[in-house]
Amino acid sequence: MKDLSACAARSTCPYCGVGCGVLLQPDGVGGLTVTGDPDHPANQGRLCSKGSALAETVGLSQRLLSPVVAGEQTGWDDALQLVADRFRDMIAEHGPDSVAFYVSGQLLTEDYYVANKLMKGFIGSANIDTNSRLCMASTVAGHKRAFGTDTVPGTYEDLDKADLVVLVGSNLAWCHPVLYQRLMAARQAHGTKIVVIDPRRTASCDSADLHLPLAVGSDVALFNHLLTKIDAAGLVDTDFLTHTTGIHEALDSALADDVSVTELNPDDIAQFCQMWMGTEKVVTIFSQGVNQSSAGSDKVNAILNCHLATGRIGKPGCGPLSVTGQPNAMGGREVGGLANMLACHLDIENADHRAAVRDFWSAPTMPEVPGLKAVDLFRAVGDGRIKALWVIHTNPVVSMPEADAVRDAISACPFTVVSDITARTDTARLADVLLPAAAWAEKGGTVTNSDRTISRQRAVLPVPGQARADWDILAEVGRRMGWPSAFDYQTPGEIFREYATLSGVAAKFGRDFDISGLSDLDAAGYDALKPTRWPVSATRQGGRFFADGQFYHPDGKARLLPVTWRAPAAKTEPRYPFWLNTGRLRDQWHTMTRTGLSARLSAHLPEPFLDIHPDDARDKGIDPADLVQVSSPHGTSILRARISRDVTKGQVFAPIHWTGETAPSARIDTVVAAATDPVSGQPESKASVVNITRFNAKWYGFAVSDREMTPACEYWAQTPTKSGYRAELAGSEDIGDWQIAARSLFGLPDADVTALEDPARRVARLAFHENGRLVAALFVAPEPVAVMRDYLATLPQVPDLLSGRAPADRPDPGPVLCSCFDVGVNTILTAVETKGLMTVEAIGDALQAGTNCGSCRPELASLLASAHQKEAAQ
Numbered sequence: 001m002k003d004l005s006a007c008a009a010r011s012t013c014p015y016c017g018v019g020c021g022v023l024l025q026p027d028g029v030g031g032l033t034v035t036g037d038p039d040h041p042a043n044q045g046r047l048c049s050k051g052s053a054l055a056e057t058v059g060l061s062q063r064l065l066s067p068v069v070a071g072e073q074t075g076w077d078d079a080l081q082l083v084a085d086r087f088r089d090m091i092a093e094h095g096p097d098s099v100a101f102y103v104s105g106q107l108l109t110e111d112y113y114v115a116n117k118l119m120k121g122f123i124g125s126a127n128i129d130t131n132s133r134l135c136m137a138s139t140v141a142g143h144k145r146a147f148g149t150d151t152v153p154g155t156y157e158d159l160d161k162a163d164l165v166v167l168v169g170s171n172l173a174w175c176h177p178v179l180y181q182r183l184m185a186a187r188q189a190h191g192t193k194i195v196v197i198d199p200r201r202t203a204s205c206d207s208a209d210l211h212l213p214l215a216v217g218s219d220v221a222l223f224n225h226l227l228t229k230i231d232a233a234g235l236v237d238t239d240f241l242t243h244t245t246g247i248h249e250a251l252d253s254a255l256a257d258d259v260s261v262t263e264l265n266p267d268d269i270a271q272f273c274q275m276w277m278g279t280e281k282v283v284t285i286f287s288q289g290v291n292q293s294s295a296g297s298d299k300v301n302a303i304l305n306c307h308l309a310t311g312r313i314g315k316p317g318c319g320p321l322s323v324t325g326q327p328n329a330m331g332g333r334e335v336g337g338l339a340n341m342l343a344c345h346l347d348i349e350n351a352d353h354r355a356a357v358r359d360f361w362s363a364p365t366m367p368e369v370p371g372l373k374a375v376d377l378f379r380a381v382g383d384g385r386i387k388a389l390w391v392i393h394t395n396p397v398v399s400m401p402e403a404d405a406v407r408d409a410i411s412a413c414p415f416t417v418v419s420d421i422t423a424r425t426d427t428a429r430l431a432d433v434l435l436p437a438a439a440w441a442e443k444g445g446t447v448t449n450s451d452r453t454i455s456r457q458r459a460v461l462p463v464p465g466q467a468r469a470d471w472d473i474l475a476e477v478g479r480r481m482g483w484p485s486a487f488d489y490q491t492p493g494e495i496f497r498e499y500a501t502l503s504g505v506a507a508k509f510g511r512d513f514d515i516s517g518l519s520d521l522d523a524a525g526y527d528a529l530k531p532t533r534w535p536v537s538a539t540r541q542g543g544r545f546f547a548d549g550q551f552y553h554p555d556g557k558a559r560l561l562p563v564t565w566r567a568p569a570a571k572t573e574p575r576y577p578f579w580l581n582t583g584r585l586r587d588q589w590h591t592m593t594r595t596g597l598s599a600r601l602s603a604h605l606p607e608p609f610l611d612i613h614p615d616d617a618r619d620k621g622i623d624p625a626d627l628v629q630v631s632s633p634h635g636t637s638i639l640r641a642r643i644s645r646d647v648t649k650g651q652v653f654a655p656i657h658w659t660g661e662t663a664p665s666a667r668i669d670t671v672v673a674a675a676t677d678p679v680s681g682q683p684e685s686k687a688s689v690v691n692i693t694r695f696n697a698k699w700y701g702f703a704v705s706d707r708e709m710t711p712a713c714e715y716w717a718q719t720p721t722k723s724g725y726r727a728e729l730a731g732s733e734d735i736g737d738w739q740i741a742a743r744s745l746f747g748l749p750d751a752d753v754t755a756l757e758d759p760a761r762r763v764a765r766l767a768f769h770e771n772g773r774l775v776a777a778l779f780v781a782p783e784p785v786a787v788m789r790d791y792l793a794t795l796p797q798v799p800d801l802l803s804g805r806a807p808a809d810r811p812d813p814g815p816v817l818c819s820c821f822d823v824g825v826n827t828i829l830t831a832v833e834t835k836g837l838m839t840v841e842a843i844g845d846a847l848q849a850g851t852n853c854g855s856c857r858p859e860l861a862s863l864l865a866s867a868h869q870k871e872a873a874q
């Protein structure tokens, strides 16, 4: 590949919190080439499948290009005056707490800073919360309780140096793939051991030395047990403990807990404790299996207790490492994006901190109490306390628990503003005012990744239509609401400088977040800013925290916290006998508004599904590929059944990505209960109770089309293909005339049709041609349709379409496993068999699969293992 580093712009990937550097080379006609930045410390040139496909997601086909008020396109002047007037009127009539902002860990720091300044300093309410409440809040609470500050002690380099890495509630292989590759490289180089603690078997288990499939929510009991073993073995670091308080209380609590609630094999528990205790250099990585729990904060502290007790913190190769989800989840924590924080790690409940920020902003007012946290915020929208809501860069109708109640609350809210890059989201569809935001690669700013590295995002594409950067929209609303000088920003660089200066004020209170060394960056300096790990001050540059025993509680010491296992908030019962776990897929990002535009990414797992243990499926009469209805007291979803031993008996798992736009019956958060952690307010997204039943479909369908379809049945899921779209369909009502139904589905009232119909068997196969060209086809059957989907999706190059089978000379490639080189499972299995391939490398040599981004390598390894197992059994 051509070396782009000389001429391309450096920027940062807009997806996960690894924060990979990218090189962007615009093609001059709205497109881009995206490659990994070899000089960025987070990724050193690597990208995962999502990062590698970024260029496929910058097209304008789905973009919102002008403001929309009450369904009509309009100009900025009208739209922003309306927003400013309605917010001002509500505040005048009902007080500042009658309005709220709900924002996102995907905002740039500069966007976040302006939103936070406007709400907290000028509107005078703390009702600004962020989707990071659903993501990082328990870690923030755990860090603050232990360290007195929300700070990640270590760095990514610790992964290179560790001898043991423990993944707790983290599917790193799919969710932080470049860090996972870094870990794989370290394992290759010096045999790093890996333990995965997750109730479910994931791709991250494929290279693990030990997988502990613990009972849902039982992490506190496991880490408490480890703490007692550390103590019993005399491994407590008594020198380091002089920098802490609470060891005795923490141990008493730990001793009172019973590790059997984890339902783990005692030998496995003993092996885990031996590995942890016997290895000085241990990094414990944790993510949503820890945070998204009604005991999330306690889970975090149970982990931190073990690191503090052994002094294994902030030293090369050891420490706890919370990996952040969104690209600027960490930046949002720093800039005070949460309802209970102020900028620069200052506390809203501290009068001195409040006064300092108020003075710095010359703000008229400052709230004295924290604002509403996400779940409570939408409840307040629902019961009419919040009368004007502005949602920026997030899609809560899909991603909040009890999502139907959130949808109803927003629908009923007197005034809702949504800023998004597309009008095609479940939330945007409910907006009174829709504001077109400039997207990634069209705007500049900064983000902070999981290891405190601040990186620039840079604009390289023209801003389309009337779109504007989020900070710019927010600042203009601030000016129109009556504060022209406080929001007089022309560039993101000015905002960043102000923020860096404020961090110097915070540092005077002894706060750790200090980037005052960047407060005199001029425009050129901001433009040229290289990835920089904070702190950046006269006295301190980057590095690790806490190995020196300096913490941020008033006494300078860390706290070990007494924590006790609590079961999840919901309880299984005969009506709801299953635990519903939810999470992410390798190639989709959240509600799919960007990754869902890439046919390559969509081909990995094109349909929403529910993983069910074989015993449970048998008990419930559910066969592979049946549709299954998942119900809870809050709602129902319909998904495709995948029968799998990856989940244990009594547990089911569903991905979070499908929406009203892509598969309306599969919005899984309609089913998830809004139970929260009492300390952090983070919802328990991974432990709802549900029932599952077979969905009694009268018919199943599979459709391919060269254009987007408009399905109208009870179950459908549609994804793009290289040449159009494919859809799965099903319904519980008989359809009288398949030709009429198909014409409406495809929007083809006049196209020529070739039909093979057998009403007695309730089978229909229809193909539509326009000007002799095959444009769409529908396959219907009374049971899940058996056709070669990946072959048919290559429409219109399908010769013998209505057979549904691929001819011998064009075998069906099967579902895509390697999205970079578009290599399907069947192609790989055939090569393994016919060429006798024994390793992932050999597959790469033969088919290229796995040789670009490497995100599919764990799956290649597991496919290889199962193929060889089958061979051995024959």
Ligand SMILES: Nc1nc2c(c(=O)[nH]1)N[C@H]1C(S)=C(S)[C@@H](COP(=O)(O)OP(=O)(O)OC[C@H]3O[C@@H](n4cnc5c(=O)[nH]c(N)nc54)[C@H](O)[C@@H]3O)O[C@H]1N2
Pocket: 016, 017, 050, 135, 168, 169, 170, 171, 172, 174, 175, 176, 197, 198, 199, 200, 202, 215, 216, 217, 218, 219, 287, 288, 289, 290, 293, 324, 325, 326, 581, 582, 583, 584, 585, 586, 587, 588, 589, 590, 686
């Ligand atoms: N491909 C992809 N990558 C992403 C994202 C994406 O949408 N797609 N989103 C990004 C974001 S915002 C985030 S927050 C991260 C999330 O990254 P992760 O937290 O790694 O991802 P999840 O799949 O949400 O959940 C992780 C695991 O927690 C397990 N789990 C459930 N309950 C428990 C429990 O009680 N204990 C333990 N120990 N484990 C449990 C689940 O089985 C699941 O495998 O991913 C980021 N990266």
Ligand SMILES: Nc1nc2c(c(=O)[nH]1)N[C@H]1C(S)=C(S)[C@@H](COP(=O)(O)OP(=O)(O)OC[C@H]3O[C@@H](n4cnc5c(=O)[nH]c(N)nc54)[C@H](O)[C@@H]3O)O[C@H]1N2
Pocket: 104, 105, 106, 131, 132, 134, 135, 136, 288, 292, 325, 326, 392, 393, 394, 395, 396, 398, 399, 400, 401, 419, 420, 421, 422, 425, 437, 438, 439, 440, 470, 582, 583, 584, 589, 590, 591, 592, 593, 594, 656, 668, 669, 672, 685, 686
């Ligand atoms: N059951 C369950 N629910 C979950 C989770 C789970 O594990 N299980 N995980 C939770 C977590 S950790 C997270 S982070 C959330 C994520 O959930 P969301 O934040 O709701 O999901 P996204 O799809 O990332 O939404 C981002 C929106 O911003 C828009 N957008 C893109 N670029 C821009 C821009 O530059 N400006 C503006 N204004 N808009 C833009 C996108 O089109 C999209 O509509 O989901 C949470 N919900």
Ligand code: SF4
Pocket: 013, 014, 015, 016, 017, 018, 019, 020, 043, 046, 047, 048, 049, 050, 051, 052, 175, 176, 177, 178, 179
């Ligand atoms: S790991 Fe993938 S999604 Fe995450 S920042 Fe890097 S390229 Fe982007």
Ligand SMILES: [Mo]
Pocket: 134, 135, 136, 325, 326
């Ligand atoms: Mo997240």
